[in-house]
Amino acid sequence: MNDMTIGQLAEAGGVGVETIRYYQRRGLLQVPETPPHQAHTRTVRRYNPNDLKTLQFIRSAQRAGFTLSQIEELLELDASQDRRRAREIAEERLAALDAEISALQKARHSLVKLSSACAEGPAGPCPILTAFDH
Amino acid sequence: MNDMTIGQLAEAGGVGVETIRYYQRRGLLQVPETPPHQAHTRTVRRYNPNDLKTLQFIRSAQRAGFTLSQIEELLELDASQDRRRAREIAEERLAALDAEISALQKARHSLVKLSSACAEGPAGPCPILTAFDH
DNA sequence: CTTGACTCCGTACCATGGTACAGACCCGAT
DNA sequence: ATCGGGTCTGTACCATGGTACGGAGTCAAG
Numbered sequence: 001m002n003d004m005t006i007g008q009l010a011e012a013g014g015v016g017v018e019t020i021r022y023y024q025r026r027g028l029l030q031v032p033e034t035p036p037h038q039a040h041t042r043t044v045r046r047y048n049p050n051d052l053k054t055l056q057f058i059r060s061a062q063r064a065g066f067t068l069s070q071i072e073e074l075l076e077l078d079a080s081q082d083r084r085r086a087r088e089i090a091e092e093r094l095a096a097l098d099a100e101i102s103a104l105q106k107a108r109h110s111l112v113k114l115s116s117a118c119a120e121g122p123a124g125p126c127p128i129l130t131a132f133d134h
Numbered sequence: 135m136n137d138m139t140i141g142q143l144a145e146a147g148g149v150g151v152e153t154i155r156y157y158q159r160r161g162l163l164q165v166p167e168t169p170p171h172q173a174h175t176r177t178v179r180r181y182n183p184n185d186l187k188t189l190q191f192i193r194s195a196q197r198a199g200f201t202l203s204q205i206e207e208l209l210e211l212d213a214s215q216d217r218r219r220a221r222e223i224a225e226e227r228l229a230a231l232d233a234e235i236s237a238l239q240k241a242r243h244s245l246v247k248l249s250s251a252c253a254e255g256p257a258g259p260c261p262i263l264t265a266f267d268h
Numbered sequence: 269c270t271t272g273a274c275t276c277c278g279t280a281c282c283a284t285g286g287t288a289c290a291g292a293c294c295c296g297a298t
Numbered sequence: 299a300t301c302g303g304g305t306c307t308g309t310a311c312c313a314t315g316g317t318a319c320g321g322a323g324t325c326a327a328g
Contacts, residue, residue: 007304017305018287026285044294044305053263060266064241068285078262083252086260090249097242101235107198108231115224118217126220128212129187132194141274151275152317160315178275178324202315 002049009047013055020055028058028072065097107132136183143181147189154189162192162206199231241266 010017023029032045054075061071070089077086110132118126144151157163166179188209195205204223211220244266252260 005304006306016287019285021306022286057263057266060241060244062285063237064245064266065238074262081259082256083254083260084256086262087249087252090245090252094242094245094249097238097245101238101242103197104199104231104235104238107194108228108235110194111198111224111228111231115221115228118221118224120217122218123215124217125215126217128208128220129191132191132198139274140276150317153315155277156316196315 004047005044006047009051009055012052013059015055015059023055023058026068026072028068028075029054064093065100066093138181139178140181143185143189146186147193149189149193157189157192160202160206162202162209163188198227199234200227
């Protein structure tokens with residue numbers, strides 16, 4: 001899959017075409033130049049495996065909880081080779097991630113309790129409102 | 135803190151007054167009746183500890199990843215005592231939560247690697263774009 | 269009985285991350 | 299040569315979860 005159209009890129013990245021265009025508008029993906037020898041004629045833009053890598057990075061970074069603005073910065077850092085800042089960002093997110101994970105684990109615990117408290121029979125009171133108390 | 139004003143409720147719940155009003159508009163919190171003997175005169179509404187419980191539940195459930203619509207349903211279920219549906223919802227969220235937690239743990243792992251890969255020196259290439267590759 | 273803080277209600281606005289057009293245009297297959 | 303599907307650009311719209319504001323009313327303290 002070398003030299004793709006936007007539709008193929010979208011397909012390969014598991015996103016919609018409109019999402020790619022949105023990332024382009026946000027500056028996360030660059031818009032490939034059309035061949036210069038016919039600058040005034042519009043033509044179909046072509047995407048390469050690097051674009052796909054970037055797209056995949058964007059999606060993974062989102063899953064890691066980065067916002068699109070932060071991802072934008074990460075992409076700039078990748079180009080500018082500012083290790084210090086890159087590490088800073090990564091560690092910030094790491095700390096947040098640890099907090100999020102442990103919050104989710106607490107929530108998980110509460111849900112397990114709730115679901116077993118609601119286990120018997122089809123009806124009757126089960127302690128939904130107090131499910132997360134302590 | 136019995137019989138609070140909306141400001142005190144907000145304070146106690148760690149949210150803004152506007153957020154409470156928003157939850158009321160969404161139907162997550164009911165708007166307390168004004169005393170009936172002066173129905174046409176507007177008066178200041180009063181909130182009790184039950185309202186606070188509900189508010190705290192809303193915030194906890196959000197932290198557990200429920201949307202406000204789901205929380206609305208949970209609150210209805212708490213009233214209607216439909217255990218079956220309550221368990222269903224809890225288990226659905228539980229499954230999603232497990233997926234989210236493990237995704238975040240994978241992301242965490244990648245970030246740890248990234249931050250240590252960017253550890254030496256202030257500049258130079260570090261593998262941001264490939265940080266989440268496998 | 270006025271002042272200042274708070275409340276009420278309606279409506280408008282915001283950020284985030286998309287999603288959906290419309291009206292051209294381009295391009296490969298028939 | 300033309301037809302259908304994909305592309306291009308710009309702009310509009312969407313859901314979620316709030317946040318802000320204006321103008322009026324209320325209420326407790328001084």
